[in-house]
Structure formats: structure tokens, C-alpha cells
Amino acid sequence: MVIPQHIQDKMYHPPDDLRRDAHVPNFNSYLSLYKKSLENPEAFWKEVAEEFFWEKPATGPMLQYNFDVTKGNIYVKCMEGAKTNMCYNVLDRNVKENNLAEKIAYYWEGNSPDHHMAITYSDLLKQVCRCANVLKEMGVKKGDRVAIYLPMIPELVYTMLACTRIGAVHSIVFAGFSSESLCERITDAQCSILVTADGVYRGEKLINLKQIADEALEKCRDKSSPAVTKCLVVKHHATTTKSGVACNKLQTPWDPECDVWWDEAMRDTPEDCEPEWLDAEDPLFILYTSGSTGKPKGVLHTVAGYMLYTSLTFKYVFDHHHDDVYWCTADIGWITGHSYITYGPLANGATSVIFEGIPVHPHAGRFWEIIEKYNVTKFYTAPTAIRLLMKYGKEPLLKYDLSSLRILGTVGEPINPEAWHWYHEVVGQGRCPVVDTFWQTETGGHVLTPLPAATPLKPGSATFPFFGVEPTILNEHGEELEGEAEGYLVFRRPWPGIMRTVYRNQERFENTYFKKFPGFYVTGDGCRRDKDGYYWITGRIDDMLNVSGHLMSTAEVEAALTEHAAVAEAAVVSRPHTVKGECLYCFVTLKDHREFNHSLAEELKGLVRERIGPIATPDFIQNAPALPKTRSGKIMRRVLRQIARNESDLGDLSTLADPKVVEVLFSQRCQATS
Known part of the structure; x- marks a missing residue:
């Protein structure tokens, strides 16, 4: 994990005063601590634990675990025997x-x-x-x-x-x-x-x-x-x-x-x-x-x-x-x-x-007003919010003093480079590092992230792993990919804050996160590692959507849509959105003799809002006389995603039971209600 000097020279580096006071002041300090966290995790996490009160000390090691489903039940234990x-x-x-x-x-x-x-x-x-x-x-x-x-x-x-x-x-x-x-x-x-x-x-x-x-x-x-x-x-x-x-x-x-x-x-x-x-x-x-x-x-x-x-x-x-x-x-x-x-x-x-x-109530400068009011030094928000506020331009910011800011952070989804630069240059006035954090509900805390004084930044990259976290990238066959590569993001070992199970459903826990690639925790996200070792999250690999930084199940939305008496079948995919990052594009196949119109589309949106919440409201609903399926009956969501994005390159369609379905869906795309 050595970054060539000519690459470092092109990256953003934090100001000297931030480096002087930082807990991790430079990249070599990061590498030293990271190495210790992997080679001697017992000592590393014991030092962290000494900061806290323990009614009873641990009797077991700092971490015990099994990530391999072929070797028995998956488990993680931290400081077994301790009470606090x-x-x-x-x-x-x-x-x-x-x-x-x-x-x-x-x-x-x-x-x-x-x-x-x-x-x-x-x-x-x-x-x-x-x-x-x-x-x-x-x-x-x-x-x-x-x-x-x-x-x-x-x-x-x-x-x-x-x-x-x-x-x-x-x-x-x-x-x-x-x-x-x-x-x-x-x-x-x-x-x-x-x-x-x-x-x-x-x-x-x-x-x-x-x-x-x-x-x-x-x-x-x-x-x-x-x-x-x-x-x-x-x-x-x-x-x-x-x-x-x-x-x-x-x-x-x-x-x-x-x-x-x-x-x-x-x-x-x-x-x-x-x-x-x-x-x-x-x-x-x-x-x-x-x-x-x-x-x-x-x-x-x-x-x-x-x-x-x-x-x-x-x-x-x-x-x-x-x-x-x-x-x-x-x-x-x-x-x-x-x-x-x-x-x-x-x-x-x-x-x-x-x-x-x-963010925009009662005016578009509410965030900036609060930063000035409390002299906020560290500010952590979602790319969705940044893109929303970008629409209002620089004018709302100019009314407020943002000089107290020292570090900016993003969370919930990968940040696109345009939003990163606006955040860094307009909000942070070119002097605040942007920590682009990747993690999940399941991980408990950041797993890929820059450290503000230590990590040279690349806009849009979550950069390197946090202490105790050992990522790797696998292909579809579970083979590890070295160097510059793209595939499944997985982790070799646990860290103290990783989830322990799915409540009352250990089987689902093991099947969801460990069965696909025994010996690894599977994030469900795709990832690219560049030639300098930086990690870039490419999005969900499974049937999940990331709307305004909130993870959403396509199956959950489809289940809500099919509750309507007029709907025989539904399929939901993502479509890029300038503010939300992704929005919901829904295909619905109606029962015989039911008419698709604006009124029905509004009923369906209302049903999703009622069943899940306003955040899940579809942006687009398209009538689909039939859905593209393989001969075994599986819906080809890859094709639906391309149609939703109006992209004509659909790739290999040889496994489709009826390729003509795609032509019909493309011809009706312009009639999707939004």
C-alpha cells in the first residue's frame, strides 16, 4: 500500500495545522497502525478497551470468530467474560x-x-x-x-x-x-x-x-x-x-x-x-x-x-x-x-x-446558518443533501461564515466527483478534507474511509480500510483478484463492531453474508481497486436500491405494488437521479382488462407510500404487458435497468424466452408516468 510520489503530488492534501494536531498525522502513521491492527489485534483493541470502564474484565481474547460456514456456525465474540x-x-x-x-x-x-x-x-x-x-x-x-x-x-x-x-x-x-x-x-x-x-x-x-x-x-x-x-x-x-x-x-x-x-x-x-x-x-x-x-x-x-x-x-x-x-x-x-x-x-x-x-426549510441556507450559529468544525452529511443544495448555487452560502469548518464527511452512498468538488471547494472553501466513508448497518461503523490528515484523497473513492478491517475483491467464482481489479467486496475477518446475527434468524444471517463465499463476509456491494490500491464502491450487486442514501429492497416495493387488485406482476429497478442518486423505476403487468392510466399510477404510488413510507415512493411507473424473463422464468432485471435508463445496448438476450417483450417495453417507455 505505497502511493507513488508522482500520484501523491496530484492529490488533495490537508493543511499543515490539521496534520500537526491530528491523531493520525500522515500516511506512514496510518500504515503503521493498520499493520499493528492486523498483525497484533489483541494488543491493538486492548489499548482501545483501556479507555472504558469494565465492571468485570474479559476472561477471553479480544476477538474470536468463525467466518467459514463449512466449519460450523458463524460467530463473532469480543471480550468474552467482561461486564460493562x-x-x-x-x-x-x-x-x-x-x-x-x-x-x-x-x-x-x-x-x-x-x-x-x-x-x-x-x-x-x-x-x-x-x-x-x-x-x-x-x-x-x-x-x-x-x-x-x-x-x-x-x-x-x-x-x-x-x-x-x-x-x-x-x-x-x-x-x-x-x-x-x-x-x-x-x-x-x-x-x-x-x-x-x-x-x-x-x-x-x-x-x-x-x-x-x-x-x-x-x-x-x-x-x-x-x-x-x-x-x-x-x-x-x-x-x-x-x-x-x-x-x-x-x-x-x-x-x-x-x-x-x-x-x-x-x-x-x-x-x-x-x-x-x-x-x-x-x-x-x-x-x-x-x-x-x-x-x-x-x-x-x-x-x-x-x-x-x-x-x-x-x-x-x-x-x-x-x-x-x-x-x-x-x-x-x-x-x-x-x-x-x-x-x-x-x-x-x-x-x-x-x-x-x-435542509431547505425555512430557506435554502438552513444548513449554513446552523454551521455559523454553533461554529461547527466537523460536518457529516449525505451526497443526496449535497446535490440538493448544489441546485441553489453559492448564493445561500455567501450569507454565512463557514470558517469554523475543518473536516467534511459524506455517508450513505458513493459521492460523485462533481458533488465532491462542490462540497470541497464551495462548502469547505478548498481547505477542508472530505472523508468519504463506506460502511453498512451490518458493519456498525466505518470500514473503508480516509483519515483526514493522513490519506491523500481521490474524489469519489472511499480510499483505504480502517484499522482491523481486511478487504479483498473476489470474482464470481470466489477467486481473489490481485492489483487493479473489480468484483465483489468482501472482508476476511471481523472487527469488534460487526453485527452478530439477524435477530431470531441465524440461518438467514449465515445465508445472506457468508454462504456465497465461505470464509468471507460478503457486503453485497461491487468494488473496484485502482492501480494505487484505492477502493471505489460501484454499487449494490444484489437486488437492492440506494435511494437518498437509504438502502431499499426491490422485493419489498414489488410486494407492495402487487397488493393492488389491478397488478398481476411487478419488477422494480433503479434509475439514476440527479439528487437522490438512484430512484425507483417500476414495471407493472396488469390483470386482464385493466387499463393503465395516470390515476392507477397514483394509486400505486400511494400504496407503496402506505406500505413502506414516503421515501420509497416510485418516481416512474411503466405499463409492462409482459416482463423479460429467461426460459426458466427468472426476470432479467439487467435488461429492465437498461430500459429504465433508455440505453439501447442490452447485451446478450439469447436466454430470453420472448425477445419481442423488450421491443414492446422500449416502445412504451415514453409513456411511463412520473
Whole structure:
């Protein structure tokens, strides 16, 4: 992994002051640490673990694992025998041992600039303990699952940390998902408690979250799943008024047997709660991610390994220092929010911004306004957001002082070079390195990423592996490819923060990630390695879509479409989108005598929104009298993707049962409704 000098000379290098203060100041330092992490992982991760409190030390090695399905069950264990508590380490340790009681943990910025607050580490600890006591009064015990369906408000962080404090397992559901999606996740995780809010504004739109939550609980009852016994409801103060309209316009549905107002439950609750000491491999949380079969997978992460990995990746990838103000614009309902809004930053005693709103409300300069307001130094957002803001040009940025910025980051999808250059040159004013991070819900934290002072950058490349991560590229036959190559991105060994299983489905865990290439963790992504050793993510290899940085299952969308009485069959593919990166292009085959028209297309879009959520709304729906299939009946999605992109080079069609189907689809492409 040696970069020739003539190549380095053409790359972006960070300013000298960043290098001087950096935890990893140059590429040779990176190589030295990386070598140690692979050759002596026991010593490497032990040093990281020494930063934390352990009620009981480990009795086993730092990492034990089996990645080869031919040798028995797949497993990963970290610090077996140790006991600790995540909440204690990110709060009590900072308040009592690191003297950070009065340091700001979070600046919360609401949907409206008028709604904001600062929360110290001491405040956070008190609120978390009170919430933990409320959950215990509701009967929550170690190992119980708690569903959280909240917008980006402080109560979301209070609740997830309260769960970790008492050993409960939180399952956070993005508050933009539909009642059906929420029901599915509550049912699969067998949650006994739901925490939600009465409503939330997204821009100008007021959404009745409690109504959606009630619909989800009703669906759970219809499926005869174990009932949620209590629903804890936050009266979201950011929704109390909007242009003088009171929040009671929501007409919040209420069941006194089940529903409890947050404020009433918390009012007289003690501010002290002893932590539950957990085994290193006890479950920490379940987070659902889309699966290629259509049913979301409950990715399970455990306490110790996830704590070590999110802490270290946050510290090094964002080169965190005590005086930084860090802002990740993600929603905590996704893994980015878990790892890099909550656990990673708090483990480092960081000051962070939590943002509830959307990038262009109430004006196109909202992001830049917040950066100036809080003197943000490290800024982490999605390429989708960058492309959206590019449309408004430089003008909104020029109104604000962005000189506090030192490091920029991207997450969720590969960033295209045009957006990278705009981000670097316009937002970062040519002086801030851009860390383009690749990782997954399953990996727990960054696995391919630049380090801001150490890694010469190539726009669009995730560059090199993080410590302890050993990537390689395989061809379809499982053969390793050396040097410059393109194929399947896989990993040889685990790192502490990798997922442990799919909740209640070890077989699916092994089949999804380890069966295709025994001995390797399979990411499902394609990857290219250039002649200098840099890694470039080329996109999903399986039937998955990446819409606005959020992974989505084509099977899940197809299942929703085929619920409509008029639809006999559906196939969904991706189509490039200037803002989202990818959007959904749907082909639907109708039942006999049904007419395809704009009204039907709108019904289908509405059905997908209802079943999955607004983020899954198709951009295009095309009538398909028939779908291109092989003689064995398999839909040729490769062909559909080319049609969706209006590309006439369809490759080999010899295996198609009826090649004329393709001609018909091409001729009708212009009639696709958008």
C-alpha cells in the first residue's frame, strides 16, 4: 500500500495545522497502525478497551470468530467474560471521571430556527436516568425489546440510552416509515413498549405520528402478535404552535389503558438509576435494514464490540478533539445516527448538533446558518443533501461564515466527483478534507474511509480500510483478484463492531453474508481497486436500491405494488437521479382488462407510500404487458435497468424466452408516468 510520489503530488492534501494536531498525522502513521491492527489485534483493541470502564474484565481474547460456514456456525465474540454498560461509559464516565458535567453534549435545533436548546452531559444523564426509571415502572427488564418511533428530538436520545442503561434492547424505527413498516418491526422484535410522539413538522407539513403508531398497533393485534402493553407519548414542544395554530389540531388519539404522556410519567421520577452490568456479548440494539427477500432483517449489535468500534472510528475518522463542535445531519432512525450521533460522539465526550428539520426549510441556507450559529468544525452529511443544495448555487452560502469548518464527511452512498468538488471547494472553501466513508448497518461503523490528515484523497473513492478491517475483491467464482481489479467486496475477518446475527434468524444471517463465499463476509456491494490500491464502491450487486442514501429492497416495493387488485406482476429497478442518486423505476403487468392510466399510477404510488413510507415512493411507473424473463422464468432485471435508463445496448438476450417483450417495453417507455 505505497502511493507513488508522482500520484501523491496530484492529490488533495490537508493543511499543515490539521496534520500537526491530528491523531493520525500522515500516511506512514496510518500504515503503521493498520499493520499493528492486523498483525497484533489483541494488543491493538486492548489499548482501545483501556479507555472504558469494565465492571468485570474479559476472561477471553479480544476477538474470536468463525467466518467459514463449512466449519460450523458463524460467530463473532469480543471480550468474552467482561461486564460493562454502554450508558455508564458514555455518560457517567464523562460526568464523574472526565469532568465533563457542564460540557454541552448536544445542541438541539428544531424544524423551526425558533426551537433550539442546549443539553449538558449532566442534564443528559439526569434525563436518561429518569426515563430508565419510567421504563422499569412499565415493567421493562433486561433483554426486553423497546420500539422507538420518534422524530429527531432529545427524547429520542434519552430513550435509547435509558434502554442501554437497564439492559433493554432498543429497536428504533425511522419516523418516516409507514404504520405497516412499524408494525412489521414491532412484531419481529416482539417489543412490549412503544415510545412515540403526538406529531412532528417536516418543513411545512404536520404529521400525526401517534395516529400512525396506533394504526401500527392495530395491525399488530390483527396479526395476533404479542401486544404492546404501554405506549409512552412525547408531546413534542416543537409542534405546539405553527403560525399560531395549536398542536391540539392534531386530535391525538388516546387509549387510557395503554397510552401515557411522557411529561406526566417523568414528572416525579428520580434522577438516579443504577446501571445494569451486562455481558460483553449481550444485545445492545436491533436495527432493521432492507433485505433482498422483501422482509427487513433485524441486524443485532452487542455491547462491548460496538462500543469500542464506534468510539475509535469517530475519534480517528473525524479527528475529534475536545473543542470540536460536530454535526451529523442523519436521522437516528438509521445506523449513521446510532453510531455517529449517539454512541460514537458521546463515547468521546463530544459536543454535537442534533437537527430535526430539512435542509431547505425555512430557506435554502438552513444548513449554513446552523454551521455559523454553533461554529461547527466537523460536518457529516449525505451526497443526496449535497446535490440538493448544489441546485441553489453559492448564493445561500455567501450569507454565512463557514470558517469554523475543518473536516467534511459524506455517508450513505458513493459521492460523485462533481458533488465532491462542490462540497470541497464551495462548502469547505478548498481547505477542508472530505472523508468519504463506506460502511453498512451490518458493519456498525466505518470500514473503508480516509483519515483526514493522513490519506491523500481521490474524489469519489472511499480510499483505504480502517484499522482491523481486511478487504479483498473476489470474482464470481470466489477467486481473489490481485492489483487493479473489480468484483465483489468482501472482508476476511471481523472487527469488534460487526453485527452478530439477524435477530431470531441465524440461518438467514449465515445465508445472506457468508454462504456465497465461505470464509468471507460478503457486503453485497461491487468494488473496484485502482492501480494505487484505492477502493471505489460501484454499487449494490444484489437486488437492492440506494435511494437518498437509504438502502431499499426491490422485493419489498414489488410486494407492495402487487397488493393492488389491478397488478398481476411487478419488477422494480433503479434509475439514476440527479439528487437522490438512484430512484425507483417500476414495471407493472396488469390483470386482464385493466387499463393503465395516470390515476392507477397514483394509486400505486400511494400504496407503496402506505406500505413502506414516503421515501420509497416510485418516481416512474411503466405499463409492462409482459416482463423479460429467461426460459426458466427468472426476470432479467439487467435488461429492465437498461430500459429504465433508455440505453439501447442490452447485451446478450439469447436466454430470453420472448425477445419481442423488450421491443414492446422500449416502445412504451415514453409513456411511463412520473
